[in-house]
Amino acid sequence: MERTDVLVVGGGIVGLATGMALAEEAGLAVTVVETEAEVARHQTGHNSGVIHSGLYYKPGSAKARNCADGRERMYRFCADNGVPHDRCGKLVVATSESELPALAELERRGTANGLVGLKRLSVAEMREVEPHVAGVAGLRVSETGIVNYTAVSKVYAAKIAAAGGTVRTGTKFLGCKRESDGLVVETTAGTIGAKLLVNCGGLHSDRVAKACGVDPGVRIIPFRGEYYELTPQAAGLCKHLIYPVPDARLPFLGVHYTRMIGGGVECGPNAVLAFKREGYRLRDVSVRDLLEYARDPAFWKMAKAFWWTGLGEMYRSASRRAFWHALRKLIPAVKFGDLVPAGAGVRAQAVRPDGKLEDDFFIRRAERMVHVLNAPSPAATASISIGRSVANLALAELGRAPLREAPPPSFFGATRAA
Structure with a gap:
């Protein structure tokens, strides 16, 4: 042995x-x-290949502490071992006045988590960073980067x-x-x-x-995140990473634009229930996994709490046009024909017995x-x-x-x- x-x-x-x-x-x-x-x-x-800054996480949480330490270790590791990477920064955009309090909370969290490259941007300042972006205010996060x-x-x-x-x-x-x-x-x-x-x-x-x-x-519940890419002709509409203000109730960041280290711009993801733990496609189905959902009280408690959000995600999964409309909130110049179907990922989401998502x-x-x-x-x-x-x-x-x-x-x- x-x-x-x-x-x-x-x-x-x-x-x-x-x-x-x-x-x-x-x-x-x-x-x-x-x-x-x-x-x-x-x-x-x-993975989308983002080196996260630590902006979103509750100060003092394991996420926040590990991200602050691990982010800089990742940059040093990549530099020391010849792994291509880019500390390109990102822009978080409030697309309406109603999102300004949440944007301010992100700024507070980022500051509490030790970020020194945060800068609140006006509409004119946002356009200097991302000429095609639309919104009422932005937050520039310089510590964010990309890698494979x-x-x-x-x-x-x-x-x-x-x-x-x-x-x-x-x-x-x-x-x-x-x-x-x-x-x-x-x-x-x-x-x-x-x-x-x-x-x-x-x-x-x-x-x-x-x-x-x-x-x-x-219990692990798999969620599939589906992506599109911008065509090469449209990729110039996004110069960095562009994110919306996320829904604080969910562990997902919303549909966003990510410039990739190998070139091109990825758009997404939406987040829908996968019918198999490795369910990268809609047709990937596991009878065992579906039976586990059906028998699990935690799953039904989760479904009851998030059914409306889930319906919206499913609609955007089924309709490229709905996905396009979500993307246009950030960059109105993106055309329907600029989107090309790309890959998908599956997130292993832990769900507690009470149906709450473990964040x-x-x-x-x-x-x-x-x-x-x-x-x-x-x-x-x-x-x-x-x-x-x-x-x-x-x-x-x-x-x-x-x-x-x-x-x-x-x-x-x-x-x-x-």
Whole structure:
């Protein structure tokens, strides 16, 4: 039987960042198992590529603390490892007077979270930054940037290997049981003995926890975000990143424009319920996942609370014209023919038993285990910081000293599972 110190389930950016911290800094033997043929195939690989500033997050929250630390670590990592990136900045636009209080709240939060590049803009000042934008006021955020997170993840994986670890793709986690001297983990590539398991299973993180005998405390509900791109002829209408003022009740930022590191401008996403955990297309359906929805009281409580918003998202998903109208609120010059269908991503949204959406990081510790059950945006931006924080939780489980100059385990509100 193969043996390792730490087995990480999931080869997305958070799992790889955790493995990198444990291998490089803690000097542990690390094995990462990933079901797909390559790393970063799901949430990471379908990410919009934004390096978030930390503007939106409640001051003092795990999101805010990790984003502030992780953003600058990401910029340094990319510079040190030759990963193309651009600290291009973004513009948040209030399109009506009614949105001005929410814009002011964003400015307050950003200031509380340590952003120094914030600047409130008048209509004339907005037009100097983005000549085609429409609105009554704006907020310039200079710390925001763009990168390709798949490229970042591949460097993380290379660093794990260089430190003596292993990243096993095409290897599915099947189950785990405790024995007197550690854990026995079953995979499609054989049995692996480990001292500790870190669950970064993303869309399947709740199922991985259950397979380990741990109550996850949340249910993962997948939401598909669908995107368009501007045609090359229309891409010049957007020079940076342009966002609306978001609805504070929802963990989504609204339809926006994102200039991509590889060129072009992405528009979106809307957010609709996916009928499969890897449901990137409308026709992707899983009977198992649909039955779970039907039997889950938390799902119906969530649906009752957000049914009106959900209908609007579904309408925009079905109608390109409705999607176009949403985009034109920010840039009226965008024409219907300027939109080209692009890809989609699926967000692993954790839902509490009361039906409320879990908006912050949610982690459960158990004996010889750390389960990352909700790692929403800015998880990619802050992946180095998050990985080091999760590594510290793992080291605490092993009774070892924490990483030097790393956020303490209390950086997350991690709970102890039964």
